Amino acid sequence: MPEIKMHLLVCCGTGCISSQSDRIVESLKTALKNRNLQDEVKVVLSGCFGFCEKGPIVKVAPDNTFYVQVRPEDAQEIVDEHVLKGRKVQRLLYVDPETEEHIADSKHMGFYKKQMRIALRNCGFIDPENINEYIAQGGYQALGKALSEMTPKDVVEEMKKSGLRGRGGGGFPTGLKWDFAAKQQAGTKYVICNADEGDPGAFMDRSILEGDPHSVVEAMAICGYAIGAQKGMVYIRAEYPLAVKRLRKAIDDARETGLLGEDILGTGFSFDIELRYGAGAFVCGEETALIRSLEGERGEPTSKPPFPAEKGFWDKPSNVNNVETFANVPVILTKGADWFASIGTEKSKGTKVFALAGKVNNVGLVEVPMGTTLREVIFDIGGGIRDGKKFKAVQTGGPSGGCLTSKHLDTPIDFDNLVAAGSMMGSGGMIVLDEDNCMVSVAKFYLEFTVDESCGKCAPCRVGNKRLHEILEKITQGHGTEEDLALLRSLAQTIKDTSLCGLGQTAPNPVLSTLDNFWDEYEAHVREKRCPSGKCKALLSFVIDPEKCKGCTLCTRVCPVGAITGKVREPHLIAQETCIKCGACASACKFDAIAKK
CATH class of the missing domain: 3.10.20.600 (Ubiquitin-like (UB roll))
Structure with a gap:
């Protein structure tokens, strides 16, 4: 095989692909072929680098040059200047906003300086669709160590010693959860990976699956060995097509390589994984609702106990961890529980x-x-x-x-x-x-989400959160009363105390925290019928300052409902009963004569 002298790593996570990074890959390959360099320089499709704000990203190895906001048309210049002549393309380097200095190496960027990548260790460094690259980075060594040097109990004890807590939200000690499942006497047990990431603005698990799917495959096999399970399932939402594609390939490649399936590495241990697709229900992130969905039932939580470790999938002992939790497991076994426990705080390791x-x-x-x-x-x-x-x-x-x-x-x-x-x-x-965000509206936004995502099984969540949302809607419309403020807190606390599962128990948190920290904004909405941030349309008004208005009629022409009247070169007026608060007039005014109040 020809010797590869340079690698061009291109971020091909969902975010960068949406900005044409897949076209950048093809453009770089074409540019290399044009210069007859295709046998010496390799273009690597990689996972997320993390710096999404500056994507698409191209990283050059081994000199670690970090190019940001790259476009397909930049490919030829990167090849001609950097690859052929050894000169960095200055205009594509990151510019420090404080010093205005061009920074070539990501290690010197503020974004990366305080980071420590364990779960994300391979994202942006390897081709997630190539099992050999994962193995070259130490992949599957942890599985080999567990099967050849450790008993199942040893593995569980190492996980307990590490202090790893579940990264899915509850923070339950992972080793303890594995221990519960391992102690159950049953012929059939299951390892379940929760990849149903449904929080607004969250893309952690998706990025791990897109950038390093083998870390999850390996960890699930280790968990299977530790608790005595031979079957694994990944519950992943179908809205993650790229993660599904790469995870499916990782499972197939691991099986073909002998790292999944029957008699893994000749040790007599057998374990396999299958994918199950979720329809995007937020409540299915709760483990008992997830298990019901896996069984083909409506995704609703069940009362605990019994816990899934005792009676889970098809009433068999089942261990449920999320993607990020599993991604930490191989490193803990290869580097040791003491190493992992040395990172973090006393009660939250890693x-x-x-x-x-x-x-x-x-x-x-x-x-x-x-x-x-x-x-x-x-x-x-x-x-x-x-x-x-x-x-x-x-x-x-x-x-x-x-x-x-x-x-x-x-x-x-x-x-x-x-x-x-x-x-x-x-x-x-x-x-x-x-400062421009209205905290009452923020609380209402999150309540709207949880009301929509509630499974409806228990009344506190089904009815209570709906009533909470109605009160917030009333307040943002300018019809709130003092009694509403008192009812808001009382009802939120009741829902928190009486709901069946974590969704209902935590749904009032945005309301309670904004009541505690932004009480003045609630008071302004209720007592003064005013939104301090100017975001609640019903409490908003646009007013023309007669001293500043020149009578240019531009605002009259852009108003979509004809709410502005006035003669040329004379101050204009806005009819508040007609105004729809769109703000078109304020945006169009060239004399700063229209104020939002």
Whole structure:
């Protein structure tokens, strides 16, 4: 085989593919062929690099040059300048916003400096569709070690010693969960991977499956050995076509290589995996609802106990972990539980992957050690708030979490600290809000989501959350009363205390946390009939300043409902009863004469 002297790694996760990174791959291959370099330089389709804000990304190895916002038409220049002449393409390098310096190596970028990639270790470094590249990075060594050097009990004890907690939201100790399943006496047991990632703004599990599917396959086999299961299932939402495609290929390749199926590595242990597709129900992220869906039933949670470790899929002992949890397992076995436990905080070991989104400069996928503060994630890694706006809040844990404020920015991130602050870790969504966000509307948005996603099995969730949403709608429409504010808190707490599953129990969190941290905004909506952020249309009005208005009639011409009247060169008026608050007039005015109040 010809010697490969250089690799061009192209991010081909869903985000970058939506920005034509698949065309960049083809353009680079064509450009290399034009220069007869196709045998010396290899173009590698890789997973997510994490820096989604600057995608599509092309990384050159071995010199580690990091090109951002690459377009297909840039391919020839990369080949001619960098590959042939050894000169970096300056215009494609990342520019530090503070120093305005061009940075070629990602290690020196603020976005990556404080990150530590364990679950994401292979994303952006290997071709996820090539099992040999995973093996070359140490893949399946953990499975080999478990099968040849450890007893099932040894594996369970190593997981318990590591301190790994479930990354799906509840934070239950992984080793303890495996131990419960291992102790059950049954001829048939199941390993289930929860890949039903449904939080708004969350894309952690999807990115792992797209960028490193073999890490999950290997971990599930290890879990099967540890608990005595021979069958594994991945419950993945059908809305993740790329993740499905790459995971299916990983399973097929592992089976063909002898790493899945009968008598793995000649040890007598047999284990296989199949995919099951979900229809996108958020409640199926709850493990008992997920299991019912796997059985072909309506996805509704069941009362616990019994827990799935005792009676799960088809009433057989079943272990359920999510994608990120499994992605940590092979590393724990190869590097040791002590190494993993040395990272993080006393009660939350290792790292956590977050999908950082919203009003932040560096939107993307980040992985940081537990104990990193919210300030470090938002301002050091995330680059601060867009357009110089003021930070207002951060929503952690998706619809199940709460909104934290500037007083929480120095809170070390771990499971217990976030709960104590009125939010939760959840699966890892982190949405940043700025001064323009109305917190009452934010709470209403999340309630709208959970009302829509409730399975309807229990009345507190089915009826209570609907009533909560109606009260919030009433408040944002300007019809709220003092009694509504009192009822909002009382009802939210009742739903939290009486709902059957985690969806209902955590659905009121956005309401309770915004009531605690942004009470003044609720008061303004109810008492003053005013939205401080100017986002609630019913409480909004556009007013023309007669001193500034020149009578140019431009606002009259753009108003879609004819709400503005006035003569040429004379101040105009807006009929508030006709105005639909679209803001077209304010956008069109060249004299800053129209104010939003």
